[in-house]
Amino acid sequence: MRADQLEAYLAGLKQQQRYRSRLLVDGPQGIEICIEGNSYLNFCSNDYLGLAAHPEVVDALQQGANRYGVGSGASHLINGHSRAHHALEEELAAFVQRPRALLFSTGYMANLGVMSALLEKGDQVWADRLNHASLLDGGLLSQARLQRYPHNDSAALDAKLQHSHARTKLVASDGVFSMDGDLANLSALARVCTQHQAWLMIDDAHGLGVVGQTGRGVVEVCQLSHQQVPILVGTLGKAFGTFGAFVAGSEVLIETLIQRARSYIYTTALPPAVAEATRTSLRLVIQESWRREKLQTNIALFRRIAIAAELPLLPSNTPIQPIVLGDVARVMAVSAALRERGILLSAIRPPTVPEGSARLRVTLCAHHESEHIERLVGELSMLGLNI
Numbered sequence: 267m268r269a270d271q272l273e274a275y276l277a278g279l280k281q282q283q284r285y286r287s288r289l290l291v292d293g294p295q296g297i298e299i300c301i302e303g304n305s306y307l308n309f310c311s312n313d314y315l316g317l318a319a320h321p322e323v324v325d326a327l328q329q330g331a332n333r334y335g336v337g338s339g340a341s342h343l344i345n346g347h348s349r350a351h352h353a354l355e356e357e358l359a360a361f362v363q364r365p366r367a368l369l370f371s372t373g374y375m376a377n378l379g380v381m382s383a384l385l386e387k388g389d390q391v392w393a394d395r396l397n398h399a400s401l402l403d404g405g406l407l408s409q410a411r412l413q414r415y416p417h418n419d420s421a422a423l424d425a426k427l428q429h430s431h432a433r434t435k436l437v438a439s440d441g442v443f444s445m446d447g448d449l450a451n452l453s454a455l456a457r458v459c460t461q462h463q464a465w466l467m468i469d470d471a472h473g474l475g476v477v478g479q480t481g482r483g484v485v486e487v488c489q490l491s492h493q494q495v496p497i498l499v500g501t502l503g504k505a506f507g508t509f510g511a512f513v514a515g516s517e518v519l520i521e522t523l524i525q526r527a528r529s530y531i532y533t534t535a536l537p538p539a540v541a542e543a544t545r546t547s548l549r550l551v552i553q554e555s556w557r558r559e560k561l562q563t564n565i566a567l568f569r570r571i572a573i574a575a576e577l578p579l580l581p582s583n584t585p586i587q588p589i590v591l592g593d594v595a596r597v598m599a600v601s602a603a604l605r606e607r608g609i610l611l612s613a614i615r616p617p618t619v620p621e622g623s624a625r626l627r628v629t630l631c632a633h634h635e636s637e638h639i640e641r642l643v644g645e646l647s648m649l650g651l652n653i
């Protein structure tokens with residue numbers, strides 16, 4: 267776009283109700299969130315386990331800053347790789363039961379880094395139609411041929427792989443789908459990939475810490491080894507409540523990423539204090555399984571009363587509980603009406619979700635109480651969303 271086109275572009279977005287703007291938040295993430303002086307009941311945070319403002323995590327960050335300062339000073343390959351980063355990598359690898367883990371600054375960068383390190387022109391990547399944008403962008407950046415397959419359709423994927431003569435094949439999928447809340451059909455994906463000698467890359471940003479008995483995510487639910495899911499991506503800004511991301515896999519995969527992943531090599535390492543904070547939150551994720559149990563109780567309560575109120579839910583058993591209304595104007599109106607009643611619930615519009623599937627995206631957290639959930643469902647049914 268040329269400079270003289272921007273104004274018309276923005277006006278067009280406004281007219282289609284696709285203009286995005288930011289909320290101005292004061293204070294920490296929590297069930298109550300303060301926005302421009304008003305307090306709201308929060309149903310949009312990815313802080314599923316309530317660790318983003320946990321006193322022990324905050325304390326670890328402060329201690330980390332005392333010990334390491336704030337900035338890491340350089341990239342990991344120069345002299346930014348601190349003992350805090352290294353310890354966190356070892357602890358994350360042990361947690362997800364993979365030989366090695368490598369820290370990245372964000373999940374977005376992890377996905378770009380893996381794909382650009384492993385793929386080049388002539389290679390091929392397949393992505394679930396509902397994957398997170400970062401997996402799509404990773405595929406595009408890699409210059410491999412990118413094809414999408416219908417959501418969770420391992421038979422369609424199998425057929426596509428059968429016809430491919432690419433040297434390197436890679437299949438990428440969300441673990442828990444970020445806008446629908448359902449799980450990848452992981453055992454079937456793993457079978458197809460093994461059969462066709464394709465890499466399987468699972469981005470479990472919304473599953474780690476949350477699903478599986480011990481919070482190891484979809485690979486725990488499906489009991490898949492690192493041979494079956496050779497590339498596992500996790501992010502630290504969601505259930506872990508901090509910031510950053512990691513890739514877990516074999517020794518040779520991680521060493522290859524260190525040599526070749528440009529979004530790893532050409533960027534400053536995370537502040538070591540953030541790594542220290544994440545070590546504490548990882549310990550809480552592991553030790554305090556009551557957080558996952560409470561979250562499951564909240565999910566079950568929400569589904570029970572929302573279904574009784576005839577709200578149109580999707581078949582999700584995760585904290586992501588979308589209410590698909592389809593129409594952009596309608597989701598915007600409902601979101602605004604809830605805001606007036608003191609509830610923060612985000613409206614998700616295309617292009618984040620496919621055309622015609624605009625939705626309210628409820629995210630539940632361990633620290634919601636039953637009266638919070640009852641209040642949300644009460645307000646939603648008063649607004650007349652029933653099918």
Ligand SMILES: *Cc1c(COP(=O)(O)O)cnc(C)c1O
Binds near residue numbers: 371373374444472502
């Ligand atoms: C949030 C998210 C990311 C991005 O992670 P950041 O650390 O926020 O960059 C990547 N993949 C999925 C599936 C996500 O939901």
